Amino acid sequence: MTGLLHRPRYADVVGTLALIVAMSGTAYAAHSLPKKSLPKNSVSSKQIKDNKVAGKDLKDGGITAVDLAGASVGSSQLQSGSVSGASIADGSVGAADLGVDSVGDDELAPQSVTTSVIGPNAVTGAKVSNESLTLADLVGADVAGPITFSVPANTCVTVNLTIAGAVPGQGALLTLTDNTALNSVVLGPLRVSSPDAVSTRACNVSGSAVAVSGLEVRVITFG
Numbered sequence: 001m002t003g004l005l006h007r008p009r010y011a012d013v014v015g016t017l018a019l020i021v022a023m024s025g026t027a028y029a030a031h032s033l034p035k036k037s038l039p040k041n042s043v044s045s046k047q048i049k050d051n052k053v054a055g056k057d058l059k060d061g062g063i064t065a066v067d068l069a070g071a072s073v074g075s076s077q078l079q080s081g082s083v084s085g086a087s088i089a090d091g092s093v094g095a096a097d098l099g100v101d102s103v104g105d106d107e108l109a110p111q112s113v114t115t116s117v118i119g120p121n122a123v124t125g126a127k128v129s130n131e132s133l134t135l136a137d138l139v140g141a142d143v144a145g146p147i148t149f150s151v152p153a154n155t156c157v158t159v160n161l162t163i164a165g166a167v168p169g170q171g172a173l174l175t176l177t178d179n180t181a182l183n184s185v186v187l188g189p190l191r192v193s194s195p196d197a198v199s200t201r202a203c204n205v206s207g208s209a210v211a212v213s214g215l216e217v218r219v220i221t222f223g
Contacts, residue, residue: 140221141165150211151204163198170221178216
């Protein structure tokens with residue numbers, strides 16, 4: 001009889017249900033599974049493209065010294081001023097970490113190396129190369145030139161010398177730099193009497209006046 005509904009077959013019902021279950025199961029799997037972290041050590045440098053990891057991708061303190069290969073961070077990787085004294089642990093930089101001549105005058109601020117920094121007696125002769133210190137490393141003056149003066153018989157006179165750089169309170173030494181003999185004249189200790197001025201006493205122990213002209217001397221002050 002026409003117009004009657006067709007009775008569904010058992011196979012049709014089972015097939016439709018299987019399709020619905022399969023579709024709903026896939027959707028659930030795609031949207032309901034929780035996110036999982038990657039297994040440990042599953043990502044290596046081979047999986048990371050160059051320049052794809054930036055500072056914002058790293059936790060603060062996430063990279064330590066043990067994560068860095070030897071010599072992997074050099075001066076070319078550091079911005080100027082990025083490493084300050086506060087970033088360096090006390091005693092962490094030793095002689096083995098410094099190249100020959102790597103620290104010179106340009107790297108040292110004026111008065112940056114004092115006994116208050118390195119400790120009393122920290123620098124001894126064993127720490128200083130032979131002949132590496134000259135008078136230029138000592139506070140004071142170093143002046144050479146001729147002096148002229150005269151002394152009456154059996155008399156002492158004051159001889160004043162102009163020594164640029166001499167400062168009151170410093171010690172002073174005078175030495176003869178030629179073969180001229182003073183004969184009967186004796187020079188006493190030097191004294192820095194005022195800035196740039198050094199004086200000494202010259203005594204004539206003979207019975208005749210003595211005139212000294214063009215005597216080559218060298219005067220140094222220190223302390």
